[in-house]
Amino acid sequence: MKKFIFITIFLITILGLSACAQSDENVIEVIATQIPHAEILNEAKTILEEQGYTLKVIITSDYYFPNPSVSAGDADANFFQHVPFLDAYNLENPNNQLVIGARVHIEPIGLYANQYTSIEDIEDGANVLLSNSISDHGRALNLLAAAGLITLKEGIDITSPNFDIQTSILTNPKNLVLKTDVSPDFLISAYNSDEADLYIINSNYVLEGGLNPLTDSIFIEQTTNNPYVNVLAVKASLLDDPKIQALIEVLESQAIKDFITNQYNGSVIPA
Structure with missing residues (x-):
């Protein structure tokens, strides 16, 4: 009886860990500010669901914890900053740098x-x-x-x-x-x-x-040749991860460009 219970618990644990591993492979966690970043991600969520991915958006109003959090592996990516802000972070943190995954929009x-x-x-x-x-x-x-x-x-x-x-x-x-x-x-x-x-x-x-x-x-501000493109930032080691590639593809898709154009009427411009 004890042997049966042990085997049952062992199997449940293994199955649970397998489920978590499978879930982790299909869950994308992104830190973002509310408008327009989280709104754009929520639009991308439906498209990603059709591809078998669950997008979880972690909302913040703070500019200074998303990059260290992604560098530490607490989230898969962040979406809140323009290129010069990311460049400044990378300059100050040479051992914990992030790379650009997708160039999404410009906020004049x-x-x-x-x-x-x-x-x-x-x-x-x-x-x-x-x-x-x-x-x-x-x-x-x-x-x-x-x-x-x-x-x-x-x-x-x-x-x-x-x-x-x-x-x-x-x-x-x-x-x-x-x-x-x-x-x-x-x-x-x-x-x-x-x-x-x-x-x-x-x-x-x-x-x-x-x-x-x-x-x-x-x-x-004019948006033509504007260097302040808002980007999805990730660790270089995750750049080729299938779920990150799926997120990048969606954020750079025509569907998201059309959403930005129609939703913000020029207040936010697709990249």
Whole structure:
């Protein structure tokens, strides 16, 4: 009797482990911010289910734990960042680097204001609030330059992980005061609280805040030849995993491109 019980328990354990192993092979765990990343993944979920995969989306509003988590193997991939942000992470973590799995979309950043309705209205000495993420600083200054508010020094690489605001501006005729003391996810809250004159905010946070980047910004970034493509990031060792390849194929598919185009009406652009 005892032998029978032991064999039964052993078989149940083996079958359980086999089921877990099989499940792990078909479950894809991705860390993502809510809008548009998780929404895009949820659209991809149905397509992946048809291929026998279960996509689990782990929602975060934090920019700084998804890369270490994927590097540590706590998730299969993440989907929240643009290429320069990933480059900056890889530079700082040479032993735990991630690679690009898929290039999915572009979220144009915009210039927002509560008291101004156009670039021409901006007063001398206006405060400009941008994120404390260095990987966004060159992008923010490039936006101000495109709006004609500043000029940048020749040869400046706006995507550099070591971009330096102080040494990059050539002229600042309106004497704009740049502030970089707010994390990216708090910029929309600062805007709603009227903490500055101008705000440079990424479209994902604008959308999460219930605003429309195309109509609520006073100036918005061009998307042609834009280097700030949002990507799926994975460990290099997982890049050839069948489930990761399936996820990449879906995220780069025409079906997802059409979803992005139809869902966001220009606020988010397929890559």
